[in-house]
Amino acid sequence: MDVAVFRLSKRPRTSEVIRYDLPDGYVEVTAGPYGMATVWDYDLVLMMISHMTEAMNRYRAGKGEKPGRLYRPHVSDILKFCRRGDGGNQASQIEGALDRLKGTTIKNVRERPSRNGRRIMREVEAEGLISRYRVLSRTASGKLTSVEIEAPRWLHLEITEGKHPDVLTVHPDYFLIDQGIGRIIYRQARRAAGRDQAVWAFRTLYERSGSTGTLKKFTEKLRGIIAANDLPEYHLEEQQGQKGPLLIMTNRAWLADPEGAGARRYRQRPVTNTMQAHARQKRAKGP
Incomplete structure (x- = not known):
């Protein structure tokens, strides 16, 4: 779910x-x-x-x-x-x-x-x-x-x-995440990105988080989590999309692979519309 x-x-x-x-x-x-x-x-x-x-x-x-x-x-x-x-x-x-x-x-x-x-x-x-x-x-x-x-x-x-x-299995360090938003972002990364990468709109993450606060407050907290970038397994980056900010969630092991798709990262397939921002962005492995 x-x-x-x-x-x-x-x-x-x-x-x-x-x-x-x-x-x-x-x-x-x-x-x-x-x-x-x-x-x-x-x-x-x-x-x-x-x-x-x-x-x-x-x-x-x-x-x-x-x-x-x-x-x-x-x-x-x-x-x-x-x-x-x-x-x-x-x-x-x-x-x-x-x-x-x-x-x-x-x-x-x-x-x-x-x-x-x-x-x-x-x-x-x-x-x-x-x-x-x-x-x-x-x-x-x-x-x-x-x-x-x-x-x-x-x-x-x-x-x-x-x-x-x-x-959905989680990393043991998941239980050390202090912020509720940090936990929900890890869970979405674990489900959507898995062993490689996914791109989600901030607004979509907010809508699926069950947060009772405003989108503005959610965005502030999310940007703090991106700045700290210390969630287990996943590297976080913000990218501007056509209809708002996007979160790039990348498995660190995939990102560090010098010969695989991780070396090319998300620049190969930039997000261009809302549908892409909401869907899982899979990357082809190396030849």
Whole structure:
């Protein structure tokens, strides 16, 4: 999914809605009673995806069972995976994150004409970022030590039944990115650029980020991230397009390849219109 299904701020709000309009419908993300899940809360979903994907790879290789929807991690493993310390209230914050993930709902609405074209067929599906959770154990002082998380049906089906699962893996240093916008830019680079390069319009990134701020504020923060240029794996540059600024996202290994396409970079195919700015800009490898 290349739109944000969480808040980019660490201050979750209740009664918040993020809506993405599509050509044939829309996707709506709504907050639960504990507020909308944040991009940091979503780290737990990324860990669950990683666990299920590894289990599915073992199953396909004939070395294990097909993973179910239940995942039972120890809190110490969560903190280690998400690159968080084990001091202070880190463990207790996990329960709050699970509350927000459970309450945040993704509603997917699709509309299409019937076969005779006389009426519109409306398909609606809604599910949380996680289906449920429960605390399995605590220490004598009440500190959380292990939990059970149930993956939503759509996520489990994508990983276990999809012929080409759309699973986004992230670099371990992703969890050290402080800014929410920095995290969403890395995710878009990882999905769109992959091992080479992609070009996206600032406005498109803003529209897909779920940001509740203005485009102007988003642009200011994005330019700060470009200036720092310290995201894992990807080199960032700004280029002016016909209808506004563009972000060039380039895999550093591809860029450094002296014999491959990285040596030629994006100058070979400049972005000339909005459609190109929104689409993935693939580059042919060397002969």
